[in-house]
Amino acid sequence: MVKKEHIIISILVILILIFGMLIINETLLKGDAKTNESSKVTREVLSNSTDEPGTVEVIKNIGNPNGKRIAYVVGVHPLEYQTHQTLVRMLPEMDNLTNCYDIYIINVTEDVGHYGDGSSDNSQGRQNGQNLAYRYVYPEILNGNYELAVDVHSNVGAYPYRTFVFSPVKEHTSAEYARNVADSCENISYYAPDSTTSGPFLTIPLNEHGIPAFYFEEYSFAPQDDKDKHMMELIFAVDKLKFI
Ligand SMILES: [Zn+2]
Incomplete structure (x- = not known):
């Protein structure tokens, strides 16, 4: 004979199982919805060849896809990674962006060098990054409808300004955009050094072939809070630009 308690316990176990399955199902559905929501942002590898002194990736479709x-x-320039990481951390977290952003990430792994080694300004790591930029990033941006x-x-800190923007090509649309950015930022100036080492590998050929390109320079040893504040100013100012 089946005891009454056994029947009650069986019913309870069945009810718990049913509720459990409902909760799991619900969680899975929510998970799916979330994946779809954020799946417009993608991360792709552009180069991870072992013949290269580093890798190149791109995070695509941040902000407004339209x-x-x-x-x-x-x-x-790999030693400048603190400022790079600041952008990569902050930009994807921004809400209500007007434009659609892709971040090209060069990750030099050979001869990165270090500050204070006396050779950081002409270390092989800088040239490695410039070569990767020219080989993998330049063609993507040139043909990417930017x-x-x-x-x-x-x-x-060797320049008269520490946090600034500039175009390596004077009298160019890119210089106008950079000036507009500086004008709308409390802590970002416009200052164009006479020359740059990386210009010929990315920003100069982009400008010469129809894609306006300018530099953002941060002070390497600024406290992280300042780096965040300046990056926020840059992101907002670029997002407000009126393109010609
Ligand atoms: Zn640099």
Whole structure:
């Protein structure tokens, strides 16, 4: 004879199982919805060849997928990674962006060098990053329907300004965009050094072939809070630009 308690316990176990399955199902459905929501942002590898001194990746479709397309580039000079990481951390977290952003990420792994080694300004790591930029990032941006490219760097304070934007090509649309950005930022100036080492590998040929490209320079040793504040100013100012 089946005891009454056994029947009650069996019914309870069955009810718990049913509820459990409902909850699991619900969670899976929500998970799916979330994946779809964020799946417009993709991360792709452009090069991970062992013949190269590093890798190149791109995070695509940040912001408004129907907006104008803008490319950010980080990692051309590997020692400047703190500023690069600041952009890569902050830009994908921004809400209500007007434009659509792709971030090209160069990750030099050979001869990165280090500050204070006396050779950081001409270390092989800088040339490695510049070569990767020219081989893998330049053609993508040139053929990618972009209104603008912003190459993100930092400096050790040898210029009259520490946080600034500039175009390596004077009297160019890119210089106008960079000036507009500086005008609308409290902490970002316009200052164009006479020459740059990386210009010939990315920003100069982009400008010469119809894609406006300018530099953002941060002070390498600025506190992280300042780097965040300046990056926020840059991101907002670029997002407000009126493109010609
Ligand atoms: Zn640099």
